[in-house]
Amino acid sequence: MAARCSVSHNALLSLLPRPMLSSRAPSRLLRPSKVLAMARRGFSSQEDDFASPDDLRFEPPLKIVEYPHPILRARNKGINTFDENLKKLADEMFDVMYKTDGIGLSAPQVGINVQLMVFNSAGERGEGEEIILVNPIVYRVSKKTVLFNEGCLSFPGIYADVERPASIKIDARDITGGSFRVNLSGLPARVFQHEFDHLQQGVLFFDRMTEEVLSSIRSQLKALEVKYESQTGLQSPERIDDYKRREEVAGFGRA
Ligand SMILES: CSCC[C@H](NC=O)C(=O)N[C@@H](C)C(=O)N[C@@H](CO)C(=O)O
Numbered sequence: 050m051a052a053r054c055s056v057s058h059n060a061l062l063s064l065l066p067r068p069m070l071s072s073r074a075p076s077r078l079l080r081p082s083k084v085l086a087m088a089r090r091g092f093s094s095q096e097d098d099f100a101s102p103d104d105l106r107f108e109p110p111l112k113i114v115e116y117p118h119p120i121l122r123a124r125n126k127g128i129n130t131f132d133e134n135l136k137k138l139a140d141e142m143f144d145v146m147y148k149t150d151g152i153g154l155s156a157p158q159v160g161i162n163v164q165l166m167v168f169n170s171a172g173e174r175g176e177g178e179e180i181i182l183v184n185p186i187v188y189r190v191s192k193k194t195v196l197f198n199e200g201c202l203s204f205p206g207i208y209a210d211v212e213r214p215a216s217i218k219i220d221a222r223d224i225t226g227g228s229f230r231v232n233l234s235g236l237p238a239r240v241f242q243h244e245f246d247h248l249q250q251g252v253l254f255f256d257r258m259t260e261e262v263l264s265s266i267r268s269q270l271k272a273l274e275v276k277y278e279s280q281t282g283l284q285s286p287e288r289i290d291d292y293k294r295r296e297e298v299a300g301f302g303r304a
């Protein structure tokens with residue numbers, strides 16, 4: 050059983066997408082040292098933070114990118130063009146999500162490094178509610194956390210416990226560019242946070258697992274690394290055997 054912990058300032062910061070931190074997040078959340086660290090890590094001008102038409106180009110049918118492909122760890126740009134192409138991308142993401150038995154999907158998981166996610170926690174077309182979130186920002190998370198046995202479409206067949214806040218408050222844009230604010234709890238809060246992590250500097254679900262839980266899926270992660278190497282002829286860009294937890298992933302319930 051993972052240790053309970055309260056939500057720290059750092060934990061909340063870890064949930065904020067970097068492009069949004071500079072301009073839209075409440076400034077009381079930012080320590081000067083943090084802003085400086087972000088700047089040193091390569092935070093650049095506004096234009097660089099938004100996706101160009103090239104960044105949003107895709108060829109249907111979309112395919113799920115699997116661990117350890119580096120696309121999953123790349124930075125995701127904000128979106129400021131709300132056009133037919135974006136609608137088509139979201140539609141195609143729903144298609145591949147339903148086909149692969151998903152309940153949520155983030156754009157980097159289909160090879161597009163932008164701040165877009167789709168989800169439907171019912172997991173079936175025509176049931177539940179389809180939600181599209183563009184440039185999401187988390188502005189509040191509950192102190193109460195819950196454990197859930199999570200799976201990720203980029204890690205086929207792998208499930209393990211991850212602890213996350215039980216509920217969450219979000220600001221985002223919809224597919225037409227309109228701003229909205231929503232409170233989520235239960236499975237929708239879980240799915241949102243899982244997808245938000247993908248958008249947040251490519252945080253993957255095992256980054257938030259305890260050492261003990263991570264050990265239980267280590268061999269399956271290694272098998273994906275071997276598969277990547279044999280399919281691409283490239284060295285795996287990361288190895289679970291050399292895994293060092295990223296400092297900025299101030300997770301919940303880490304050992
Ligand atoms: C609990 S958050 C999972 C979100 C994840 N999205 C992208 O990676 C996802 O859809 N994972 C699937 C493996 C999943 O959870 N599918 C459901 C429905 O089949 C399941 O219960 O396994």
Ligand SMILES: [Fe+2]
Nearest residue numbers: 201202203243
């Ligand atoms: Fe995932």
